[in-house]
Amino acid sequence: MKRSIVVIFLVGMALGGALLLGSLAAFEYTNTTEFCxxxxxxxxxxxxxxxxxxxxxxxxxxxxxxxxxxxxxxxxxxxxxxxxxxxxxxxxxxxxxxxxxxxxxxxxxxxxxxxxxxxxxxxxxxxxxxxxxxxxxxxxxxxxxxxxxxxxxxxxxxxxxxxxxxxxxxxxxxx
Structure with a gap:
């Protein structure tokens, strides 16, 4: 039980981190002349x-x-x-x-x-x-x-x- 909670937590953190990094990358791309x-x-x-x-x-x-x-x-x-x-x-x-x-x-x-x-x-x-x-x-x-x-x-x-x-x-x- 404890192990599955840790796995869910780690997967959630990895997905959250990926979402955050992806959002930051998209945010920075919109800050380029090419995007404009x-x-x-x-x-x-x-x-x-x-x-x-x-x-x-x-x-x-x-x-x-x-x-x-x-x-x-x-x-x-x-x-x-x-x-x-x-x-x-x-x-x-x-x-x-x-x-x-x-x-x-x-x-x-x-x-x-x-x-x-x-x-x-x-x-x-x-x-x-x-x-x-x-x-x-x-x-x-x-x-x-x-x-x-x-x-x-x-x-x-x-x-x-x-x-x-x-x-x-x-x-x-x-x-």
């Missing part, structure tokens, strides 16, 4: 824009992928963001509201505004994970960039306030 562009709307639109952006084409070859800009690194905020992303999947697969590149373009501004609001609320946390203002050499920037960056810092602006459209086509806000 797995639907043709993203691959044909925003991904093509990203390939021409400074986040992909860099002199050093160091690039930022979709999760670097759109998913927090810290576990708690990452989970919250993943839950929010389920709404995006709902919009895509259930309602079909962005099921084609044309429908995506119709909603581009609304979608961008969600991202901009999120980045504003988090003080552009994902930007700051790579871009540290304390290590910026303003003297190596153009005069205009130097002035704008320094004034933005003084005014308490966050990255997205000035850098909308840095990785993707900026939607028209006046429509």
């Amino acid at each position: 562009i797995s639907c043709h709307e993203m691959e044909q639109t925003v991904y093509q824009e990203y390939l021409k952006s400074p986040h992909y084409k860099t002199p050093s070859g160091v690039t930022a992928g979709c999760p670097d800009c759109h998913v927090p690194r810290a576990w708690g905020p990452k989970i919250v963001r993943k839950i929010q992303a389920t709404n995006e999947l709902y919009q895509k697969f259930v309602t079909g509201s962005i099921a084609t590149p044309e429908l995506f373009e119709e909603k581009r501004l609304e979608l961008a505004e969600h991202v901009w609001d999120y980045m504003d609320k988090t003080d552009s946390r994902e930007c700051r994970a790579c871009h540290n203002q304390s290590r910026m050499d303003f003297h190596k920037q153009s005069r205009r960039a130097q002035e704008k960056m320094e004034q933005g810092l003084l005014d308490g602006k966050t990255c997205i306030d000035c850098h909308k459209g840095i990785a993707h086509k900026k939607p028209r806000e006046d429509d």
Whole structure:
């Protein structure tokens, strides 16, 4: 009797561990650029824009992928963001509201505004994970960039306030 309880316990622990590891692997896979562009709307639109952006084409070859800009690194905020992303999947697969590149373009501004609001609320946390203002050499920037960056810092602006459209086509806000 005791032996069968131990066996059941060990099998349960092994299955639980496998389930946990499988869930973590799936969770991490959803945190890749390959997963982000797995639907043709993203691959044909925003991904093509990203390939021409400074986040992909860099002199050093160091690039930022979709999760670097759109998913927090810290576990708690990452989970919250993943839950929010389920709404995006709902919009895509259930309602079909962005099921084609044309429908995506119709909603581009609304979608961008969600991202901009999120980045504003988090003080552009994902930007700051790579871009540290304390290590910026303003003297190596153009005069205009130097002035704008320094004034933005003084005014308490966050990255997205000035850098909308840095990785993707900026939607028209006046429509």
